[in-house]
Amino acid sequence: MSAAERPDRVDFLDKVTGRAAFISDLDVPGMVHGKVLRSTMPHARITGIDIDAALSMPGVIGIVTGSDLGGIDPIWGVSLKDRPLIAIDRVRYVGEPVAVVVAETEALAEEALDAVMVDYDPLPYVTEAAEALAPNAPLIHDGVQPLKDFYFKGEAKPVAGTNIFQTYAYETGDVDAAFASADRVFEDSFDFPMVYHYAMEPHCGIASFGDDGLTVWSCGQAPTAVQKVLSRIFDLPIARVRVITPLIGGGFGGKASVKIDPLVATVAWKIGRPVRICFSASESMLTARRLSATVNLKTAVSADGMLQAKSVEVLMNGGAYADTGPAVAIKAAIRAIGPYKIPNLRLRSTAVYTNTVPGAAFRSIGGPQGVWATESQMDIIADALGIDPVELRYRNMLKRGEHVRPDLTPIDVDMAEAMGLASQAMSRLDAQEPHRRIVHGTALGIADPANSPVAGVLLRLKIDGSIAVISSSIEVGQGIREVLCRVAAEQLGQPVAAVSALTPDTAIAPFDWGTGASRSSLMMALAIEDAAADIKAQIGDIAASTLGLDPARIELVAGGFTADDKRYSFADLLHPYFGIDSGELIGIGRISPRSRGGALAKAPLFWETAAGRCGITLDEDTGEIAVKRYVSVADIGRAINRTGAEGQDEGAAIMGLGHALFEELIYADGQPVNGTMIDYHVPTIDDVPAQFETVLIENGGGPGPGGMRGMGEGAILPIAPAIANALATGFGIRVKQLPLTPERVWRALQDKKDR
Amino acid sequence: MADLASLDISFTLNGAPQTHSVAPFALLIDFLRDDLALKGTKRSCDVQVCGACTVLVDGLPVSSCTSLAADIDGKSVVTIEGLAEHGKLSPVQQAFVDHAAMQCGFCTPGMVLATTALLERHPHPTEQEIRHYLRGNICRCTGYIKILEAVKSLV
Numbered sequence A: 001m002s003a004a005e006r007p008d009r010v011d012f013l014d015k016v017t018g019r020a021a022f023i024s025d026l027d028v029p030g031m032v033h034g035k036v037l038r039s040t041m042p043h044a045r046i047t048g049i050d051i052d053a054a055l056s057m058p059g060v061i062g063i064v065t066g067s068d069l070g071g072i073d074p075i076w077g078v079s080l081k082d083r084p085l086i087a088i089d090r091v092r093y094v095g096e097p098v099a100v101v102v103a104e105t106e107a108l109a110e111e112a113l114d115a116v117m118v119d120y121d122p123l124p125y126v127t128e129a130a131e132a133l134a135p136n137a138p139l140i141h142d143g144v145q146p147l148k149d150f151y152f153k154g155e156a157k158p159v160a161g162t163n164i165f166q167t168y169a170y171e172t173g174d175v176d177a178a179f180a181s182a183d184r185v186f187e188d189s190f191d192f193p194m195v196y197h198y199a200m201e202p203h204c205g206i207a208s209f210g211d212d213g214l215t216v217w218s219c220g221q222a223p224t225a226v227q228k229v230l231s232r233i234f235d236l237p238i239a240r241v242r243v244i245t246p247l248i249g250g251g252f253g254g255k256a257s258v259k260i261d262p263l264v265a266t267v268a269w270k271i272g273r274p275v276r277i278c279f280s281a282s283e284s285m286l287t288a289r290r291l292s293a294t295v296n297l298k299t300a301v302s303a304d305g306m307l308q309a310k311s312v313e314v315l316m317n318g319g320a321y322a323d324t325g326p327a328v329a330i331k332a333a334i335r336a337i338g339p340y341k342i343p344n345l346r347l348r349s350t351a352v353y354t355n356t357v358p359g360a361a362f363r364s365i366g367g368p369q370g371v372w373a374t375e376s377q378m379d380i381i382a383d384a385l386g387i388d389p390v391e392l393r394y395r396n397m398l399k400r401g402e403h404v405r406p407d408l409t410p411i412d413v414d415m416a417e418a419m420g421l422a423s424q425a426m427s428r429l430d431a432q433e434p435h436r437r438i439v440h441g442t443a444l445g446i447a448d449p450a451n452s453p454v455a456g457v458l459l460r461l462k463i464d465g466s467i468a469v470i471s472s473s474i475e476v477g478q479g480i481r482e483v484l485c486r487v488a489a490e491q492l493g494q495p496v497a498a499v500s501a502l503t504p505d506t507a508i509a510p511f512d513w514g515t516g517a518s519r520s521s522l523m524m525a526l527a528i529e530d531a532a533a534d535i536k537a538q539i540g541d542i543a544a545s546t547l548g549l550d551p552a553r554i555e556l557v558a559g560g561f562t563a564d565d566k567r568y569s570f571a572d573l574l575h576p577y578f579g580i581d582s583g584e585l586i587g588i589g590r591i592s593p594r595s596r597g598g599a600l601a602k603a604p605l606f607w608e609t610a611a612g613r614c615g616i617t618l619d620e621d622t623g624e625i626a627v628k629r630y631v632s633v634a635d636i637g638r639a640i641n642r643t644g645a646e647g648q649d650e651g652a653a654i655m656g657l658g659h660a661l662f663e664e665l666i667y668a669d670g671q672p673v674n675g676t677m678i679d680y681h682v683p684t685i686d687d688v689p690a691q692f693e694t695v696l697i698e699n700g701g702g703p704g705p706g707g708m709r710g711m712g713e714g715a716i717l718p719i720a721p722a723i724a725n726a727l728a729t730g731f732g733i734r735v736k737q738l739p740l741t742p743e744r745v746w747r748a749l750q751d752k753k754d755r
Numbered sequence B: 001m002a003d004l005a006s007l008d009i010s011f012t013l014n015g016a017p018q019t020h021s022v023a024p025f026a027l028l029i030d031f032l033r034d035d036l037a038l039k040g041t042k043r044s045c046d047v048q049v050c051g052a053c054t055v056l057v058d059g060l061p062v063s064s065c066t067s068l069a070a071d072i073d074g075k076s077v078v079t080i081e082g083l084a085e086h087g088k089l090s091p092v093q094q095a096f097v098d099h100a101a102m103q104c105g106f107c108t109p110g111m112v113l114a115t116t117a118l119l120e121r122h123p124h125p126t127e128q129e130i131r132h133y134l135r136g137n138i139c140r141c142t143g144y145i146k147i148l149e150a151v152k153s154l155v
């Protein structure tokens, strides 16, 4: 295929023709199907489960409950060991798996679910974080054990005898003195709700035990974390747990760390056959969600608008099990700082268990929560001081190379440039379609991705010049397979059409921390750089020993290399070397905190940043906001796949639009009241601003090849506060709670009239 | 099982006449995916909200998750597998590829089929018509920007 005919991404042809096999499309020989019976109670003791009637129904093969876990470790986690494989004697949220019915078909399993009878003895429950902190709150866990350096570096700090599973504190400067002497002190509290990922492919997994151990076809974004957790549960050597990750229909963090594989594998273990469990979208909604947060900000400012001190106090609702919530809680506090010079800083974060769906990673963990608060308050300050909000930001902006926090890597982008480009682009859009009543709002976001510099890749250069890239980075839509191909092609000087990226399989792919936190493109590019260098060194050695060439004069070209003006194919090299006209070279790339002389150990490895500017109108009779135009700016250093990078930015911004305007998982009486896709509204094509522009800055300066940074999460950060800021500027109402529903906005308008 | 109650249906599938027996309660999505192994039709919401399971029945977009297989008797069904001819992408498929109008690709079969139906009925839709017509097809990845570009390129 010529370069011109080659699609933008290696996976497009399969995807557009329906050939692409997603995890929910797979068939494994002999597999049977599990369906999950879920708790209808927010918090209860299970006093009995009657499975007899269900067991005798047609096609039913077996039923697994919490009483079947003898011989394996029934409790697991990634931050804290707090989660049963399936409810054991007690349920902690509506939706928790209580029993799995396995049958010959999904339909037969589903039918038999109704025949399983569960008796509950209700316990007091709590769904709000503030209530979970109360001294008399029901205790959701009797005691949990932090897992140090298990998935993230470090360990959670729960408080014994309470529902608190994480506490975090950081302080620099003299915060109290700064507050005492400040011209002005602003105190505001902001709320961010639970929101749901809604990756369009629901969670799905297949597990099979055999002589060679446990094989899992997983939708998990971190195959090696899945592997590790499963090895602990079943006491299997890690090398005997194989995790294969086909194409996944979206993740956004909802499939990060470890989600459903322990349950699927447990059922397969008990039943003794390959088992597939595919959730419905409603079940996936009961599996993971973003942590809701209340963020209290106290900020000291001089009369001319210079930030002098800031105190960030975050309270997060982590749901029934901690998952990666402890990391989210830390990031929410840090990401609430913003790209500003603040000499005195106090960060506090607390995350609590409640009887709700477990909170989990979601695109820029903690970021939207923290940025929502801080960027709303920046405009509050600007308004009170009579300073233009953009000007207030310029005055306080960190320059490239200055510290967000003394112990973190200095900011590596020019945020003033990004904000300037956002304004310019918006002026262009305004000029294209003049509209008298458009009101603008701006917000910025910065995030310190947890890049965990532990990664690896194999490059296999075949004798015919074709190249296979073997990596654990999963293709979840972000386009990693194309990035792997392009970087490998570039590093080896070969046409990209010669390169393919294999399906991740822990049996052959080197260890990698996981796919998330905007890290995969960067980490894999670094690993490929090393693997390509390894291959080049091998080519040089073999050329010297076999062909008598000087390695220093070898230059890779498409299909082979040149030396002293003579062209050699890879076969010209490998045929004499191996003695037969076959074979390959294998290059290994390993990334660790010690790679690149320790340069990859710094935290963060780069800053993921975004500037957003919106133009909105408001129907003052209904409170309905229309986002007419939006500009999203990100400094990504360098794009490997420019169109793909734009698409990531656009997707993140529109996902953020959903968070801003309507997304919220609501609880009443311990029950999720909008837990289906009928009731939970995500953005449709109709919600997209009529004018939308993504500006990607490619100035280099990042840690990857050509100065690239990770990207794909930043654009979700600024859009909600940008819209709220426009509301305040244009209509004099400051809404401090998301989403900005018509009702909430309308009430704010009424309150203003009544004042 | 349920042989007694099964119905014989005849229909055209991606241009080829077919006859099959289906249970009266079988959903079209299950019939396509499980009985005919046409896995390009995707299941997401199950409740006619997301459009991932869209197929064309007599040229109109239909949510196969909430349609009965029995109802395609006598009709013509097109699934995503039936759009490309002899390996050549349909114009809509080609536009989606050219404009990078997909990421995870899970919504893509439904989105492509809905767009195909739109352009059959309205070869020159306005932006408003495009938005209105594709409102029933959710994409969580792309933010729709490149999907809109792809569709507009065909107008």
Ligand code: FES
Pocket: B042, B043, B044, B045, B046, B047, B048, B049, B050, B051, B052, B053, B054, B063, B064, B065, B066
């Ligand atoms: S699965 Fe049919 S419309 Fe969503």
Ligand code: FES
Pocket: A200, A249, A250, A477, B101, B102, B103, B104, B105, B106, B107, B108, B138, B139, B140, B141, B142
């Ligand atoms: S491309 Fe993933 S849902 Fe549309």
